[in-house]
Amino acid sequence: MSESHSAMEAFIQALQPTLPKQQIVDDYALRYALATDASFYRLIPHYVVMVKNAQQVQHIVTQANRYEIALTFRAAGTSLSGQAISDSVLVVLSDDWQDIDIAPSGEWVKVCPSMIGAKVNALLAPFGRKIGPDPASINTCKIGGIAANNASGMCCGVKNNSYHTLKDMTLIFADGTRLDTSDTDSVALFKQSHKMFIEALEKLAQEVKQNTDLAQRIGHKYRLKNTTGYGLNALVDYSDGIDIIKHLLIGSEGTLAFIADITYNTVVDPNFKQTGLFTFANIESACELIKQLSLLDIEAVEMLDKRALMSVRDHSVMPQNVNEFPDDSVALLIEIAGESQAQLDAINSTVTELLDTYTDHLVHHYPLSDDKVRAQALWNVRKGTFPAVGAVRKTGTTVIIEDVAFALEDLSTGIHSLHQLFDKHGYDEAIIFGHALAGNLHFVFTQGFESIEEVSRYERFMADVAQLVAVDLNGSLKAEHGTGRNMAPYVELEWGSDGYQVMQRIKALFDEKGILNPGVILNADEKAHVKNLKAMPASDEQIDPCIECGFCEPVCPSKEYTLTPRQRISLKRHEQQLRQQLHLQQDTSQTQSLRQKLGAVQQRYQHLAIDSCAATGLCATRCPVGIDTGAYIKSLRAEQAQNSRIIRAISKMTAAHFSRTSTLARVGIRSTHFMARTLGQQRVQNMSRWLHKNFGAPLYYSAWPLAQNQQPHIAEPRKLERKVVYIPSCANRIFANDDQRSVQSVFASLCQKAGVSIVSPIKLEELCCGMPWQSKGLNEQAQDKQTQLQQSIATLSEGGKWPVVMDASPCAMKSQVSDNIQVIDAMAFASEYLLPYLKVEQADDTVWVHVTCSSQHMDGGQSMLQLANALSKDVQTTGVSCCGFAGDKGFTQPELNAHALRGLKAKRPPSCQQGYSNSRTCEIGLKEHSDVPFKSLLHLLDEQSQSAEV
Numbered sequence: 001m002s003e004s005h006s007a008m009e010a011f012i013q014a015l016q017p018t019l020p021k022q023q024i025v026d027d028y029a030l031r032y033a034l035a036t037d038a039s040f041y042r043l044i045p046h047y048v049v050m051v052k053n054a055q056q057v058q059h060i061v062t063q064a065n066r067y068e069i070a071l072t073f074r075a076a077g078t079s080l081s082g083q084a085i086s087d088s089v090l091v092v093l094s095d096d097w098q099d100i101d102i103a104p105s106g107e108w109v110k111v112c113p114s115m116i117g118a119k120v121n122a123l124l125a126p127f128g129r130k131i132g133p134d135p136a137s138i139n140t141c142k143i144g145g146i147a148a149n150n151a152s153g154m155c156c157g158v159k160n161n162s163y164h165t166l167k168d169m170t171l172i173f174a175d176g177t178r179l180d181t182s183d184t185d186s187v188a189l190f191k192q193s194h195k196m197f198i199e200a201l202e203k204l205a206q207e208v209k210q211n212t213d214l215a216q217r218i219g220h221k222y223r224l225k226n227t228t229g230y231g232l233n234a235l236v237d238y239s240d241g242i243d244i245i246k247h248l249l250i251g252s253e254g255t256l257a258f259i260a261d262i263t264y265n266t267v268v269d270p271n272f273k274q275t276g277l278f279t280f281a282n283i284e285s286a287c288e289l290i291k292q293l294s295l296l297d298i299e300a301v302e303m304l305d306k307r308a309l310m311s312v313r314d315h316s317v318m319p320q321n322v323n324e325f326p327d328d329s330v331a332l333l334i335e336i337a338g339e340s341q342a343q344l345d346a347i348n349s350t351v352t353e354l355l356d357t358y359t360d361h362l363v364h365h366y367p368l369s370d371d372k373v374r375a376q377a378l379w380n381v382r383k384g385t386f387p388a389v390g391a392v393r394k395t396g397t398t399v400i401i402e403d404v405a406f407a408l409e410d411l412s413t414g415i416h417s418l419h420q421l422f423d424k425h426g427y428d429e430a431i432i433f434g435h436a437l438a439g440n441l442h443f444v445f446t447q448g449f450e451s452i453e454e455v456s457r458y459e460r461f462m463a464d465v466a467q468l469v470a471v472d473l474n475g476s477l478k479a480e481h482g483t484g485r486n487m488a489p490y491v492e493l494e495w496g497s498d499g500y501q502v503m504q505r506i507k508a509l510f511d512e513k514g515i516l517n518p519g520v521i522l523n524a525d526e527k528a529h530v531k532n533l534k535a536m537p538a539s540d541e542q543i544d545p546c547i548e549c550g551f552c553e554p555v556c557p558s559k560e561y562t563l564t565p566r567q568r569i570s571l572k573r574h575e576q577q578l579r580q581q582l583h584l585q586q587d588t589s590q591t592q593s594l595r596q597k598l599g600a601v602q603q604r605y606q607h608l609a610i611d612s613c614a615a616t617g618l619c620a621t622r623c624p625v626g627i628d629t630g631a632y633i634k635s636l637r638a639e640q641a642q643n644s645r646i647i648r649a650i651s652k653m654t655a656a657h658f659s660r661t662s663t664l665a666r667v668g669i670r671s672t673h674f675m676a677r678t679l680g681q682q683r684v685q686n687m688s689r690w691l692h693k694n695f696g697a698p699l700y701y702s703a704w705p706l707a708q709n710q711q712p713h714i715a716e717p718r719k720l721e722r723k724v725v726y727i728p729s730c731a732n733r734i735f736a737n738d739d740q741r742s743v744q745s746v747f748a749s750l751c752q753k754a755g756v757s758i759v760s761p762i763k764l765e766e767l768c769c770g771m772p773w774q775s776k777g778l779n780e781q782a783q784d785k786q787t788q789l790q791q792s793i794a795t796l797s798e799g800g801k802w803p804v805v806m807d808a809s810p811c812a813m814k815s816q817v818s819d820n821i822q823v824i825d826a827m828a829f830a831s832e833y834l835l836p837y838l839k840v841e842q843a844d845d846t847v848w849v850h851v852t853c854s855s856q857h858m859d860g861g862q863s864m865l866q867l868a869n870a871l872s873k874d875v876q877t878t879g880v881s882c883c884g885f886a887g888d889k890g891f892t893q894p895e896l897n898a899h900a901l902r903g904l905k906a907k908r909p910p911s912c913q914q915g916y917s918n919s920r921t922c923e924i925g926l927k928e929h930s931d932v933p934f935k936s937l938l939h940l941l942d943e944q945s946q947s948a949e950v
Helices: 005-015 028-034 054-067 117-127 143-149 184-193 195-210 212-221 233-237 241-249 283-293 306-311 341-356 372-383 385-391 408-425 452-472 488-510 565-584 588-611 618-622 629-642 645-656 658-679 681-695 730-734 743-754 779-796 809-814 826-837 853-859 862-871 894-900 920-930 937-943
Strands: 047-051 071-074 089-093 100-102 108-111 166-173 178-180 257-265 272-280 300-305 330-338 362-369 398-405 431-435 440-447 723-727 757-759 804-806 823-825 838-840 843-849 872-877 915-917 934-936 945-947
Touching: 005 047, 005 054, 028 047, 028 565, 028 588, 047 054, 054 071, 054 089, 054 166, 054 257, 100 117, 108 117, 117 143, 143 257, 166 241, 178 184, 184 195, 184 241, 195 212, 195 233, 195 241, 195 488, 212 233, 212 488, 233 241, 272 283, 272 341, 272 372, 283 300, 283 330, 283 341, 283 408, 300 306, 300 372, 306 330, 306 385, 306 431, 330 341, 330 372, 341 362, 362 372, 372 385, 385 398, 385 431, 385 440, 398 452, 408 431, 408 440, 408 452, 452 488, 565 588, 565 629, 588 629, 618 629, 618 853, 629 645, 645 658, 645 779, 658 681, 658 730, 723 743, 723 779, 730 743, 730 920, 743 757, 743 826, 743 838, 743 934, 743 937, 743 945, 804 809, 804 826, 809 823, 809 826, 809 853, 823 826, 823 853, 826 838, 826 853, 826 862, 826 937, 843 862, 853 862, 862 872, 862 937, 894 920, 915 920, 915 937, 920 934, 934 937, 937 945
Parallel strands: 047 089, 071 089, 723 757, 723 804, 804 823, 843 872, 843 915, 915 934
Antiparallel strands: 100 108, 108 257, 166 178, 166 257, 272 330, 272 362, 300 330, 300 431, 398 440, 431 440, 838 945
16 A cells, blocks of 8 residues: 555654654664565665554554554564565564563463563473474564464474464454453453454354365365465364454464464473484485374474585584485484473384384484484584575575475475476575475575566566465465465465455455555565565675574664664665665666665764674674674774774874773773762763763763772782683773772682682783774784783793683683683683682572673683572573673763663562672673672672682
């Protein structure tokens, strides 16, 4: 639908009394970036509206209905088929919306649409339960998207998807009406106000049941995985209008109503599992086994064809001779599970007996085993197939993943036929993998859309796929990824005219004015799937491999403050696209518009992408193709630094005279605190805000640390046969903590107790790991400081004879010298070298720990958590991936730190009066935004330990 300019403006005006200004985005660059999703389509919304609760959504929908404005709802933007984009108003669910309610024994969970699926499972884990759906994107995708797309996954199958595990939901309809299906009063009121609607829906269900051919078709389709079109099984499975409504909403992709919350009946998460990999010489024998396994209680069977195996052949767990396997080879990753060891053993016996009958068909196998390390490696192989294709794609192309489903008796035919279509249309890189027990196949290929011929090739290929799947083999064109724009033109082909007409009637009943996500699921344009295609121009080799999946986003501290890694990359690509369009543009009437857009992007990119990036590289740990967007941003900062003589001069001076720089920093801190005592803290804060706003000066606030005093004398320990090279970090040398003792004193005390002799550099004040310069793109000075430190480390450690400890995790991560010299952070040192020599008293008090992003990089935070668990029976984490302090950004851009920690105070354990971490700068921001002082976990270890010999 198309809205008039006046209607759109009236709609936005109507929102403003209810929504804060910052939640309504009209800035071009920001709109473009926020509109990015994982699909290969692109639309730019007129407005992006961020919502933080159901009341805001209800108001938006009510006004949209009034002014006939099209709305598209967006959760995490991981959907693949174009169902979460809009050229009207995009309504994005904010991470601030985090409501959840769990039954006392965990048998159900009521959750808001904006909570990430993996987080829900983490909260259910203590009950030994989880939600049924388990999509591959569960660490990123949100509950609203899982339900709206009926996403399933590897272990979910059909029986545990959202449709079959649904208990209740709260809905907001196109007219703004709210319905809570768990509330009898809400249901009664809705039945009264929407009597004709419910009657029409129940009548439609009766008609479908009486249409024998259609009812049988529905029964067949939903024995498979199926998300093509609307869930017509709701009209067959249920007769009551309320039951029909809530089940129709599953898989409806935001086109019928908004899911404001959903209550799932949870499923048991088995504790006992075994995993194995079995590679068959041919497709037929593998598919025959799949049919037999489908009759058993199997947790998962994942299938990979020979092409998929070749794409991940470099994984260490893979056999060395994969390339020698027959072309028709198929591997089955089999996982069995039980709630007890006895139950698992019984399943193992049955499955092993069955597998023994296929020994002659195997070219390689790993037998079923409870080896968790190998199991994780095998699952990493399976999960690595999609990104493996993305990593090697030609720059400028996109990665497309489609998912279809066949009846198991047609599975081998389906695989062979898809291979033939790959060859026919020249998709030599295409691979197949999937959830075999459900006959669900994903195929992945790369596709360019830069030429008419490339678009035509894709169109011909998809037409052949649709004919094969929907007609020839009577399967599902979309098994679990949702219909979206990509399959909307083929819905009628799969369902027939009678089924399609039922869907049209459903849409008309729910959304009379057509304001909810128009063009998705039902689309009269037979070319809709080859329009509005996303451009992926080359922009920089560091980021060109990005497939815009969004897996990086949950760990980004600037998400919803400015941009995420995916959005930074997308906006940079758009800048390149606009440059190219201007270069080729011959129509002068379009030139001005392109220049305005390019200017808007370039002007905003500095703050949105460069200045506000924490650049910690945590995004790389989630990226399926390993992109470190933080490193890319640092390279842009380096370019800018090279163009500034003043910055280069200051950086050289501070690096060459770092001892004086540190002294000046301590003097500045003392002076600021003196002014606060003399003039009053509020007055100094006001002055600081003005200086920060106008000159970018560091912002003073209540949690500012005191300056560290002269470094303490470290006494010799009782034993000298064990040594450690100790390099106190710059932050711990400059900033004092709230404890009376410095980290250096505490470290010395612990080493004294454990009988470890400390070796420290003589000219310590001149040493630094180089991070303060590197984070700003000042690579020359960073390298100079790193080299200086590394030379000192090599000498003091006697070439690696003794471990080297940095008392701040970010510094330890940056200070690696060589494979022979072990540089670790204080947490790893304490866990490995101190704990065995200390007598530690484990307390009952809660220990609240913040695992820094650098700790996550190094060992996933395991050393810190191991140490914390040795000290307390109740260890809780902040749940914050990155605090956003990022060295000095907590002073120079404190808004980033404040945003990243905006929910920290609410997460604080009730009895907690002290927090712990392992980075002094992070601890400053953590204190400011939790009202609890944070210090090194070494302090607590020293308080609760004594020498083991005492």
